[in-house]
Amino acid sequence: MDPLLQFPLALALIVLAAKASGYLSIRLGQPAVLGELLIGLILGPTVLNMLHWPIFAGGHLGETLRYLAHLGVLFLMFIAGLEVDMESLRRAGRPAIWAGVLGVLFPIAMGLGVSLLFGFTWLEGMLIGLMLAATSVSISAQTMIELGVLRSRVGVALLGAAVVDDILVIMLLAISTALMNEGGGFWHILWVLVRMFLFLALAIWVGARLVPRLPVRVERLPISEGVMALVVVTVLFFAWAAEALGGVAAITGAFLAGLAFARSPLHQHIRDRMHTLAYTWVVPIFFVHIGLEANARSISLSGLGCALALIGTAMLSKVIGCGLGGLASGFSFIEALCLGVGMMSRGEVGLIVASVELESGLITQQIFADVVLVVLATTLVTPILLRLLYRKPAR
Amino acid sequence: MDPLLQFPLALALIVLAAKASGYLSIRLGQPAVLGELLIGLILGPTVLNMLHWPIFAGGHLGETLRYLAHLGVLFLMFIAGLEVDMESLRRAGRPAIWAGVLGVLFPIAMGLGVSLLFGFTWLEGMLIGLMLAATSVSISAQTMIELGVLRSRVGVALLGAAVVDDILVIMLLAISTALMNEGGGFWHILWVLVRMFLFLALAIWVGARLVPRLPVRVERLPISEGVMALVVVTVLFFAWAAEALGGVAAITGAFLAGLAFARSPLHQHIRDRMHTLAYTWVVPIFFVHIGLEANARSISLSGLGCALALIGTAMLSKVIGCGLGGLASGFSFIEALCLGVGMMSRGEVGLIVASVELESGLITQQIFADVVLVVLATTLVTPILLRLLYRKPAR
Numbered sequence: 001m002d003p004l005l006q007f008p009l010a011l012a013l014i015v016l017a018a019k020a021s022g023y024l025s026i027r028l029g030q031p032a033v034l035g036e037l038l039i040g041l042i043l044g045p046t047v048l049n050m051l052h053w054p055i056f057a058g059g060h061l062g063e064t065l066r067y068l069a070h071l072g073v074l075f076l077m078f079i080a081g082l083e084v085d086m087e088s089l090r091r092a093g094r095p096a097i098w099a100g101v102l103g104v105l106f107p108i109a110m111g112l113g114v115s116l117l118f119g120f121t122w123l124e125g126m127l128i129g130l131m132l133a134a135t136s137v138s139i140s141a142q143t144m145i146e147l148g149v150l151r152s153r154v155g156v157a158l159l160g161a162a163v164v165d166d167i168l169v170i171m172l173l174a175i176s177t178a179l180m181n182e183g184g185g186f187w188h189i190l191w192v193l194v195r196m197f198l199f200l201a202l203a204i205w206v207g208a209r210l211v212p213r214l215p216v217r218v219e220r221l222p223i224s225e226g227v228m229a230l231v232v233v234t235v236l237f238f239a240w241a242a243e244a245l246g247g248v249a250a251i252t253g254a255f256l257a258g259l260a261f262a263r264s265p266l267h268q269h270i271r272d273r274m275h276t277l278a279y280t281w282v283v284p285i286f287f288v289h290i291g292l293e294a295n296a297r298s299i300s301l302s303g304l305g306c307a308l309a310l311i312g313t314a315m316l317s318k319v320i321g322c323g324l325g326g327l328a329s330g331f332s333f334i335e336a337l338c339l340g341v342g343m344m345s346r347g348e349v350g351l352i353v354a355s356v357e358l359e360s361g362l363i364t365q366q367i368f369a370d371v372v373l374v375v376l377a378t379t380l381v382t383p384i385l386l387r388l389l390y391r392k393p394a395r
Numbered sequence: 396m397d398p399l400l401q402f403p404l405a406l407a408l409i410v411l412a413a414k415a416s417g418y419l420s421i422r423l424g425q426p427a428v429l430g431e432l433l434i435g436l437i438l439g440p441t442v443l444n445m446l447h448w449p450i451f452a453g454g455h456l457g458e459t460l461r462y463l464a465h466l467g468v469l470f471l472m473f474i475a476g477l478e479v480d481m482e483s484l485r486r487a488g489r490p491a492i493w494a495g496v497l498g499v500l501f502p503i504a505m506g507l508g509v510s511l512l513f514g515f516t517w518l519e520g521m522l523i524g525l526m527l528a529a530t531s532v533s534i535s536a537q538t539m540i541e542l543g544v545l546r547s548r549v550g551v552a553l554l555g556a557a558v559v560d561d562i563l564v565i566m567l568l569a570i571s572t573a574l575m576n577e578g579g580g581f582w583h584i585l586w587v588l589v590r591m592f593l594f595l596a597l598a599i600w601v602g603a604r605l606v607p608r609l610p611v612r613v614e615r616l617p618i619s620e621g622v623m624a625l626v627v628v629t630v631l632f633f634a635w636a637a638e639a640l641g642g643v644a645a646i647t648g649a650f651l652a653g654l655a656f657a658r659s660p661l662h663q664h665i666r667d668r669m670h671t672l673a674y675t676w677v678v679p680i681f682f683v684h685i686g687l688e689a690n691a692r693s694i695s696l697s698g699l700g701c702a703l704a705l706i707g708t709a710m711l712s713k714v715i716g717c718g719l720g721g722l723a724s725g726f727s728f729i730e731a732l733c734l735g736v737g738m739m740s741r742g743e744v745g746l747i748v749a750s751v752e753l754e755s756g757l758i759t760q761q762i763f764a765d766v767v768l769v770v771l772a773t774t775l776v777t778p779i780l781l782r783l784l785y786r787k788p789a790r
Contacts, residue, residue, distance in 0.1 A: 004754060005638055005645065007462045008469065012631035019624045026617050060458035067402045067459050074403065222421050225674040229414045232676055236407035243400055250400065273671050279620040280672060281627055359399060 003059030010061055011281065013050070017043060018284035031139040033347055034379050036284060037372065040291020051292060065289055072286030073352050074254040075278035078235045080349070081258020082271055084163050092160025095339070099157060099325030100164025103343050104172070106321030107132040107314065114313045118306045120367075123180070127363055130176065131354050131371050132314045134169045136347025137162035143383040144342065147390050154326075154335050158342045161322060166349060170255055173353055174200070174248035180362060192247060199246025203238060203253065207260030215266040228273050231261060249356050290351055293358065294372045298365045307370045311377045318344045338389050345382035346375045398454030405456055406676065408445070412438060413679035426534040428742055429774050431679060432767065435686020446687060460684055467681030468747050469649040470673035473630045475744070476653020477666055479558050487555025490734070494552060494720030495559025498738050499567070501716030502527040502709065509708045513701045515762075518575070522758055525571065526749050526766050527709045529564045531742025531774075532557035538778040539737070542785050549721075549730050553737045556717060561744060565650055568748055569595070569643035575757060587642060594641025598633060598648065602655030610661040623668050626656060644751050685746055688753065689767045693760045702765045706772045713739045733784050740777035741770045 018036045025035030043050040051062050089096060111129030112122075120128065137158055144150040144158070178196045179189060211234060218226045235257045242253025261270050299307055319340035326336030354371040357363045413431045420430030438445040446457050484491060506524030507517075515523065532553055539545040539553070573591045574584060606629060613621045630652045637648030656665050694702055714735035721731030749766040752758045 002638070003458075004462070004465050005635055007465065008631035008645065009635040009639075011466075012628045012635065015624055015631075016628045019618050019621060019628075023616055023618050023621075032617075032619070060455045060462075063398075063455035064459045064462050067399070067455075070399050070402065071406075221418055222427075223414050223418050224427070225671055226414060226418075228671055228675040229410055229679070233407045233411045233414075236403040236410075240400055240404040240407065243397070244404075250403065273675075276620055276623055276668050276671055277675060280623040280668075284624070 003061070006056050006059050006061050007064065010050075010056060010065070011285075014043070014065075014288050015281050015284050018288050022284075029383070031142065031379055031383065033139070033287060034376065036287035037291060037376055037379075040288035041294065041296055041372075042291070043288060044292040044294065046291070046294070046296040065285060065292070068282055069286040069289035069355075070250075072278065072282035072284075072289075073251060073355065074235055074239050075274065075282055076286065076348050077251040077254040077352065078231075078258040078261075079271070079274055079278060080166060081255040081260075082262050082267065082274065084166070084259060084262060089160045089163050092156050093329075095153075095157035095326055095329040095331060096160025097164055097325075098328045099161035099322040099339055099343065100168065102325040102328075103135065103161060103165055103318055103322040103340075104133045104168045106324075107317040108172075110313050110317040111310070114309050118309065124363060124367065126176065127357055128310070128367060128371075130169065130172055131350050131357070132310070132317065132346070132374065133165070133172070134346060134349035134353055135162055135165045135318065135343050136345055136349055137342065139345045139347060139379055140342040140382055140386060143386045147387065149390060153331070154338045154342065157326065157329075157331075157339055161325070161339070161343060165343070166255075169349060169353065170249075170252050173356070174242075174246075174252045177249045177356070177360070178247040180360075196246055196248055199242065199248065200252075200256075203241070203246070203256045204259075207238075207256055208263070211257070211260035212263040212265075215261070215264045215270065219266065227266060227269065228277065231257075231270055231274065232277070234261070251352055251356065287351075290355070290372060293355075294369045295365060296369055296373070299369050299373075303366060303370075307373050310370050311374050314346065314374045314378055315344055315381065334389070338386070341382065341385045341389060344385070345378045347379060350375050398456070401451050401454050401456050402459065405445075405451060405460070406680075409438070409460075409683050410676050410679050413683050417679075424778070426537065426774055426778065428534070428682060429771065431682035432686060432771055432774075435683035436689065436691055436767075437686070438683060439687040439689065441686070441689070441691040460680060460687070463677055464681040464684035464750075465645075467673065467677035467679075467684075468646060468750065469630055469634050470669065470677055471681065471743050472646040472649040472747065473626075473653040473656075474666070474669055474673060475561060476650040476655075477657050477662065477669065479561070479654060479657060484555050484558050487551050488724075490548075490552035490721055490724040490726060491555025492559055492720075493723045494556035494717040494734055494738065495563065497720040497723075498530065498556060498560055498713055498717040498735075499528045499563045501719075502712040503567075505708050505712040506705070509704050513704065519758065519762065521571065522752055523705070523762060523766075525564065525567055526745050526752070527705070527712060527741070527769065528560070528567070529741060529744035529748055530557055530560045530713065530738050531740055531744055532737065534740045534742060534774055534777055535737040535781060538781045542782065544785060548726070549733045549737070552721065552724075552726075552734055556720070556734070556738060560738070561650075564744060564748065565644075565647050568751070569637075569641075569647045572644045572751070572755070573642045575755075591641055591643055594637065594643065595647075595651075598636070598641070598651045599654075602633075602651055603658070606652070606655035607658040607660075610656070610659045610665065614661065622661060622665065623672065626652075626665055626669065627672070629656070646747055646751065682746075685750065685767060688750075689764045690760060691764055691768070694764050694768075698761055698765075702768050705765050706769050709741065709769045709773055710739055710776065729784070733781070736777065736780045736784060739780070740773045742774060745770050 017039045021035035021039035022032030108129035111132040112125040115125035115128045238253035238257040239250040243250045322343040323336040323340035326339040358368045416430030416434035417427030503524035506527040507520040510520035633648035633652040634645040638645045717738040718731040718735035721734040753763045
């Protein structure tokens with residue numbers, strides 16, 4: 001078929017499948033992202049292998065979808081940065097910081113340990129640990145809203161800890177990408193780190209001084225969708241500069257751009273419009289594309305043990321790390337447990353880190369598939385456990 | 396450079412260049428689209444040849460941009476359909492219909508005549524005529540708003556005639572694509588036409604009966620950006636079906652989808668959000684991409700005469716056709732002249748038709764470049780002439 005015809009049809013199928021499965025998932029009391037990931041696995045090489053159907057053969061559909069999925073990632077990380085609320089972070093205080101920090105350290109340490117047991121290299125072990133460290137609390141937050149406990153001490157700590165977690169994971173990913181892209185002797189590593197800190201300092205300065213003033217100025221000019229065009233150009237440029245100039249992952253740049261626009265007086269408008277730009281099509285494409293890239297068949301029977309071990313590690317390490325953080329800041333045992341379980345679910349960020357590592361050739365297809373399973377399992381279990389802990393029946 | 400890095404950088408450059416040139420153009424008293432087309436020509440093979448810079452070599456950037464530009468076209472045609480206001484068309488009445496019909500017939504006839512003089516084939520001549528028939532009154536409407544005369548008899552007729560023009564050109568393009576994709580004997584042509592009318596009837600029925608009810612239903616469901624995802628899926632599916640099932644151009648399907656959603660109670664919301672989805676990045680990509688595809692260097696010195704002749708034909712044929720239409724429905728000479736001049740500017744639709752024909756291999760690079768020049772020239776001249784006719788100084 002004419003490539004210019006394949007593209008609309010494939011996009012229509014992917015967006016329709018993603019939204020329909022997300023809806024079904026919510027009707028079954030599960031988060032939407034679960035359905036979007038599962039339909040991706042079904043459309044991908046694991047089951048239907050959609051991109052190799054005769055009507056989609058030839059042309060550049062696969063590459064274009066990869067580019068669009070990457071754009072979805074950048075938009076998601078931008079929104080994550082935009083939604084960082086420094087004020088509520090300050091209010092959440094000690095528990096958020098303890099739970100956030102320990103909730104990153106424990107998964108990295110335990111992920112590394114388990115990986116070494118299963119014969120992975122130290123490098124792979126570190127990367128697996130990093131992927132296990134990324135939390136996505138949107139699912140827990142949604143569940144706690146339904147249970148009416150998001151404004152409790154645990155809920156506030158959860159939201160704060162998630163921000164700490166996001167920032168730490170992105171920093172650690174930045175450092176590890178910077179070091180791994182290069183390698184070499186002491187002076188070289190030093191140069192890589194200096195370059196990274198120079199970029200981060202410059203980006204934060206530009207983001208704090210220049211960026212927040214721009215939207216109001218552009219809004220006055222006769223440019224159609226000028227503000228959103230400015231936002232998109234800035235996100236893309238920060239993302240490019242992060243990797244090309246700073247040697248860190250592109251998503252770091254998109255996240256920093258989000259932090260910058262959060263200070264603009266127009267941030268409410270930007271959040272609203274960016275939601276449309278992201279969730280209408282590029283974010284669903286990202287979630288489905290994960291399934292199109294991952295091949296669950298690449299997990300052999302022996303690999304299944306490893307995948308299960310990683311799922312267990314992912315769950316336990318968050319509960320222990322964040323739980324200890326909660327206890328250390330004066331939470332009761334049950335409160336600490338709720339906090340730990342709430343931090344357990346992985347989501348976008350873990351998948352984003354995994355995609356970045358897969359694209360860079362740092363991890364294998366098998367590890368990628370394992371991580372997708374970890375995300376699916378923790379996403380599935382977290383709301384159920386939370387509801388049990390709060391002793392309210394699921395709808 | 397890593398393809399996943401090329402893409403954000405190229406997108407950022409293109410959107411930034413488009414919006415900045417559009418703004419500059421408006422500051423110079425010209426329509427934004429003029430600047431966006433010119434910057435495309437500058438970035439394209441005519442001057443800078445951006446896609447062949449070393450940083451953009453390798454990867455699939457060119458193909459991805461073509462897909463996104465095509466998406467921009469579909470979104471534009473959807474918006475055109477969405478904005479068709481049957482009510483004001485009825486109010487504009489006779490002058491709108493006369494000016495619309497004659498304003499299509501004269502450019503086709505005169506375009507064909509001039510093309511034959513310059514040695515083009517009959518087929519090419521018909522296609523050139525069709526491209527010259529497409530009006531874009533957004534520029535004239537904008538100028539008339541500035542002059543405060545859009546609500547006059549001429550202004551209302553102009554808006555109505557533009558709708559008639561749009562529908563006629565899209566119908567004629569549908570018929571000619573349907574016939575040209577196939578060819579063959581009488582029975583075959585009959586089958587092609589039957590298939591086309593079956594598709595159009597089905598699409599209009601679905602568009603009138605099913606589509607308008609869907610947005611309100613989807614809005615109630617817990618799907619993030621559900622309404623806009625529905626709209627995008629429908630546009631893409633209609634576009635695909637138009638070409639794959641009906642054998643007509645994909646833009647016909649997108650236009651029909653626009654007509655359908657115009658009847659939804661949520662059409663205001665859809666229009667607003669679609670504006671963001673389209674004008675933030677995919678529409679600017681489309682305009683710049685025209686320049687990336689067109690090579691003005693492909694116009695030789697001998698070809699320059701032809702280009703100038705086509706520009707003259709484009710201007711005269713609209714003024715004569717639409718002017719006669721105005722006279723036939725009782726306008727004074729000066730009113731008819733204003734109407735004809737207002738209909739003179741070509742824009743999106745002419746370019747869209749030209750892109751469709753170029754992609755199908757029906758016209759040569761040189762004809763495509765000629766049409767881009769026609770659009771540039773008429774877009775440049777129309778607001779100046781209109782201001783002269785209304786005897787108000789340009790700002």
